[in-house]
Every structure is written in structure tokens, then in C-alpha cells.
Amino acid sequence: MWQPKLIMMNGELMPLEDARLHPLSLAVTYAATVFEGVRAYHLPDSGRFALFRLDDHLRRLQVGMKLMRFDGGYEAEYLTECLTRLIRANQPDTDAYFRLLVYIEGTGLLATTGPIGFTAAVMPRKTPEFAATGMSLGVSSWQRLADNASPPRIKTTANYVNARLAAHQARVDGYDGALMLTPDGRVSEAPIACFFMVRDGKLITPSTDSNILESITRDTILTRYRELTGEPAEVRTIDRSELYFAEEAFLCGTGQEILPVTSIDRLPVGNGKVGPLTDRLRQDYFDLVRARTSDHPEWRTLI
Numbered sequence: 146m147w148q149p150k151l152i153m154m155n156g157e158l159m160p161l162e163d164a165r166l167h168p169l170s171l172a173v174t175y176a177a178t179v180f181e182g183v184r185a186y187h188l189p190d191s192g193r194f195a196l197f198r199l200d201d202h203l204r205r206l207q208v209g210m211k212l213m214r215f216d217g218g219y220e221a222e223y224l225t226e227c228l229t230r231l232i233r234a235n236q237p238d239t240d241a242y243f244r245l246l247v248y249i250e251g252t253g254l255l256a257t258t259g260p261i262g263f264t265a266a267v268m269p270r271k272t273p274e275f276a277a278t279g280m281s282l283g284v285s286s287w288q289r290l291a292d293n294a295s296p297p298r299i300k301t302t303a304n305y306v307n308a309r310l311a312a313h314q315a316r317v318d319g320y321d322g323a324l325m326l327t328p329d330g331r332v333s334e335a336p337i338a339c340f341f342m343v344r345d346g347k348l349i350t351p352s353t354d355s356n357i358l359e360s361i362t363r364d365t366i367l368t369r370y371r372e373l374t375g376e377p378a379e380v381r382t383i384d385r386s387e388l389y390f391a392e393e394a395f396l397c398g399t400g401q402e403i404l405p406v407t408s409i410d411r412l413p414v415g416n417g418k419v420g421p422l423t424d425r426l427r428q429d430y431f432d433l434v435r436a437r438t439s440d441h442p443e444w445r446t447l448i
């Protein structure tokens with residue numbers, strides 16, 4: 146497996162082990178950081194990489210920088226050029242995953258707004274565990290953050306304290322993963338992925354007022370479900386008790402891709418096996434990201 150040798154800070158390539166950030170920076174002290182994870186799928190026929198929905202990731206990053214009141218910012222074109230330089234410099238020969246972080250590297254008090262800096266890293270990322278067999282979820286007693294407290298809609302590092310607490314509770318309790326509820330007890334999302342379920346044959350996912358990240362993969366699934374079935378999915382609040390009526394369920398996200406869920410709170414989802422709709426949507430997703438279909442070429446940035 147290839148290993149990255151070079152990382153980029155503020156546009157400059159350097160050996161991975163030379164990357165440094167001041168411990169008193171606002172990035173470290175107050176988690177004043179927004180970030181994105183972007184997958185680059187290796188296309189064996191051409192040797193090129195398809196970055197999936199890069200423009201959408203960079204758009205979300207821009208809103209994050211704005212909401213966090215960062216000084217200045219970085220143009221999407223510039224960041225695209227940086228990611229291109231980084232992947233070429235590291236010469237991966239299989240799928241790769243980018244992590245792009247923008248933060249306040251300046252030191253100071255809480256409301257300091259700059260100077261800002263960025264780090265881009267590229268690394269190998271395997272197919273997540275449980276992708277083939279399905280995973281167990283436990284409903285967490287940690288509530289998902291509220292929008293008017295620490296908005297889950299933006300991908301800020303600070304939100305992952307909440308996510309880690311839920312992930313660790315799930316691990317201690319013997320589940321493969323956690324599912325979090327909103328403060329009023331509706332289904333929200335998993336620590337690093339969004340949630341879908343199937344009931345009476347229909348695909349359902351929590352609406353964006355359920356304190357979720359506006360996930361790009363969720364949008365891909367909603368779009369493809371409509372295109373494949375001719376029907377829109379149901380996007381609405383989901384009560385906790387409705388989880389136990391699910392015939393199928395899965396998590397989705399850039400890093401997690403599509404992960405079937407086969408039990409929730411130790412109760413089987415449907416027959417406890419990976420469901421047919423989940424399987425179909427998963428295969429379709431991999432055809433899209435790996436450019437095995439000509440559909441949605443606008444979602445793939447080729448480098």
C-alpha cells in the first residue's frame with residue numbers, strides 16, 4: 146500500500162513529519178477549524194483520479210469559514226489546484242482520501258479571526274469495516290448538537306467532541322457504531338455519517354432540521370433514488386420508535402461510503418441481513434464514484 150510522503154501547509158509541500166501548528170493557535174485551543182474529507186477514486190483504465198463532488202465539498206467549506214468569521218478565505222479554484230499538486234506529488238497507485246483543514250493559526254483570545262492557514266493531506270483509505278456484512282448500532286444517550294448551540298450543518302472540528310463521545314459510548318457498550326437523537330428525541334445522525342432507513346419499501350432519511358450535517362453523500366443517495374425509482378424519498382423527522390419498524394437501514398458518508406445496518410439496539414433490522422435496496426444503492430454509488438457509468442459527470446473532477 147502506498148504511503149504519503151508529502152503534506153501541504155499554506156500552499157507549500159513539505160515532508161509529512163515537518164508539519165507544525167502552534168499549540169496556542171485558535172485552531173488548537175478553541176477548535177477554530179473547518180474541514181472536509183474528499184475521496185479520490187483511482188480509475189485503473191486511465192490511471193487518473195476522480196474526486197467525488199469536490200465542488201460541493203469546497204462550497205460547504207466556504208460557508209463554514211464564513212460562519213466561523215475567518216479573515217479572508219481561500220478560493221475554490223486555488224484549493225483545487227493545491228489538491229491536484231498534492232496528489233501528483235505523492236503518486237498514489239490506489240484510492241486516496243484527502244483531508245483539507247482551514248483554521249485560525251494565529252494565537253490570541255476567543256474572538257480572534259486570523260491569520261488563517263490551511264493543511265491538505267492525502268492518505269490511503271480502505272473500504273470501511275462492516276461494508277459487506279452490515280453493522281450494529283446503539284442509540285446513544287449523548288444527544289446530537291443543536292443548531293443554535295454548535296451547528297452540525299458546518300463541518301467544524303468542534304462538533305466532533307460530541308461525535309467522539311457517542312462513538313466511544315457505542316464501543317464500550319459493544320456496538321459497532323452509534324446513532325444519535327436530537328434534543329427532542331428524534332433520529333439525527335451517526336457520529337460521522339448520515340442515516341437512511343426503509344419502511345414499507347420507501348426510503349426515508351431525517352430532514353435537515355434534525356441537527357445533521359448537510360451530507361453530500363446523502364444528497365447523492367436522494368438524487369439517485371429519485372432517478373432510479375421515479376419516486377422521491379421521504380425526507381422528514383423520524384421518531385426513535387420508528388427505527389424498530391425499519392426493513393432496511395444504512396449509514397452514508399464520504400469516508401464511510403454506504404454501510405448497511407443490520408441491527409439497532411440489538412434488535413434486527415428487517416431480517417437482520419443486508420437489504421436489497423441498500424445493496425442496489427450501494428452498487429449504484431460505486432458505479433458513480435468509479436466512473437463506471439456516464440451519469441453525473443459533473444460530480445467527478447478528474448485529475
Ligand SMILES: Cc1ncc(COP(=O)(O)O)c(C=O)c1O
Nearest residue numbers: 337338339358360361362398399
Ligand atoms: C457528522 C457527519 N455527518 C455526515 C457525514 C457525511 O457527510 P458527507 O456525505 O458530506 O461526507 C459526515 C462525514 O463527513 C459527518 O462527519
